[in-house]
Amino acid sequence: MSDIYRSSAHNHTVFCDGKSTAEEMVLKALELGFVSLGFSGHGYSPYDPTGMPRKDEIAYREEVKRLQQVYGDRLEILLGVEHDSLMPYDTFAYDFMIESVHNLYKNRYVYSVDWDQPHLEEAIHVHGGDVYDYCKVYFEACAETYLASPAQIAGHLDLVCKFNEKTPLFDELDPRYLDPAFQALDCALEKNMVIEVNTGAMARGYKSIPYPAPAILKRVKEKGGQVMVNSDCHDANNLIFGYDTARELLLSCGFTSAVILRKHGFEEVGL
Numbered sequence: 001m002s003d004i005y006r007s008s009a010h011n012h013t014v015f016c017d018g019k020s021t022a023e024e025m026v027l028k029a030l031e032l033g034f035v036s037l038g039f040s041g042h043g044y045s046p047y048d049p050t051g052m053p054r055k056d057e058i059a060y061r062e063e064v065k066r067l068q069q070v071y072g073d074r075l076e077i078l079l080g081v082e083h084d085s086l087m088p089y090d091t092f093a094y095d096f097m098i099e100s101v102h103n104l105y106k107n108r109y110v111y112s113v114d115w116d117q118p119h120l121e122e123a124i125h126v127h128g129g130d131v132y133d134y135c136k137v138y139f140e141a142c143a144e145t146y147l148a149s150p151a152q153i154a155g156h157l158d159l160v161c162k163f164n165e166k167t168p169l170f171d172e173l174d175p176r177y178l179d180p181a182f183q184a185l186d187c188a189l190e191k192n193m194v195i196e197v198n199t200g201a202m203a204r205g206y207k208s209i210p211y212p213a214p215a216i217l218k219r220v221k222e223k224g225g226q227v228m229v230n231s232d233c234h235d236a237n238n239l240i241f242g243y244d245t246a247r248e249l250l251l252s253c254g255f256t257s258a259v260i261l262r263k264h265g266f267e268e269v270g271l
Contacts, residue, residue, distance in 0.1 A: 003269035005243055007260035009038030009080065010098055010155065010196065010230035015060040016042040017050040020236040022063050026071050028236040036076040036262050039064050040098050043081045043090060047110045048103060051084065061092070076263045082155060085145040086110065096261060098196070099151035101141050101159065113138060114162045124169070131169050132176040135160050139180035143187040152266075154188040156198040156211040156232065157181070165207050172213055182219055185212075189225045194259060194266060197250065199242030200232025210246045217253040226266065228259045247271055 011025055012018035020028075022039060029037040041060050045051030052060060064079040071077060080096040083089065086103055103110050104123065111123045127134040138160040146154060158181060161172055170177055188195060197217070201207040210229075212220075220227060229246045233239050250258060251271055259266040 002271050004229045004258050005240055006034050007036045008231045009261040010040050011233040015056050016052050018234040024236045026067050028239050030075055038078040038080050038261055040080040040082040043083050045084050045087050097151035098153045098155040099149040100155035114159050117163050120163050135177050136180045139184040142184035146187040146191055153196055154193045155196050158212040162201055162206050189223050194226045194228050195220050197227050197229045197246050198232045199246055202242040203238040214253055221254045226259050
């Protein structure tokens with residue numbers, strides 16, 4: 001079995017919007033034979049209810065450090081954060097960082113990219129009803145963020161398509177969509193960021209395949225970029241949800257390997 005099944009670096013707990021405690025995640029990882037588990041709580045964000053308040057973020061750090069002491073002889077546990085693009089960067093020395101664009105800002109208005117369908121329709125309305133302009137602005141925000149970010153991982157790059165499978169609003173192969181998506185991807189690759197293959201929307205019933213879409217993954221392969229499979233887990237029972245699909249998708253796009261995150265850094269493993 002590929003070692004991609006033995007690691008996930010993108011996981012959320014009750015400290016932000018997850019359903020499981022950090023210890024429940026660790027115990028499930030041990031049950032699955034994991035070699036490494038990364039915690040990536042949503043960083044503080046006053047406009048986003050999924051972000052950890054400052055006091056909870058401190059408690060989150062302390063709990064993960066405690067788990068490192070208790071279980072560290074059986075599992076590599078890494079303390080990370082998922083940073084939202086509109087927030088300043090914390091000075092705390094996390095083991096790793098995932099960079100994501102969850103929200104956009106226009107006309108003094110912050111709106112969510114992935115909250116729900118009504119919020120999506122409202123966001124498109126902010127862009128005069130032009131869904132391709134909305135997508136372009138999203139990918140431009142990704143590009144700008146990646147270039148400025150100290151993060152090692154680009155999270156769910158095409159998050160903007162979260163609701164598009166069940167309620168299609170745009171063509172994901174249209175150049176008006178793909179061109180800015182490729183530009184954002186190229187910025188991430190320019191910074192040597194690992195591109196996350198994220199199965200989280202599969203576990204929550206929004207998508208049948210991971211982020212990013214095959215067209216984007218093929219460009220990653222063409223450009224010589226690295227990919228990693230993460231579950232974006234919010235429930236310990238879904239710690240490797242969708243990994244079979246992710247592996248098959250990567251193989252179909254020409255990949256023969258991916259990376260997993262270990263204490264010493266990224267480690268390449270075969271698919």
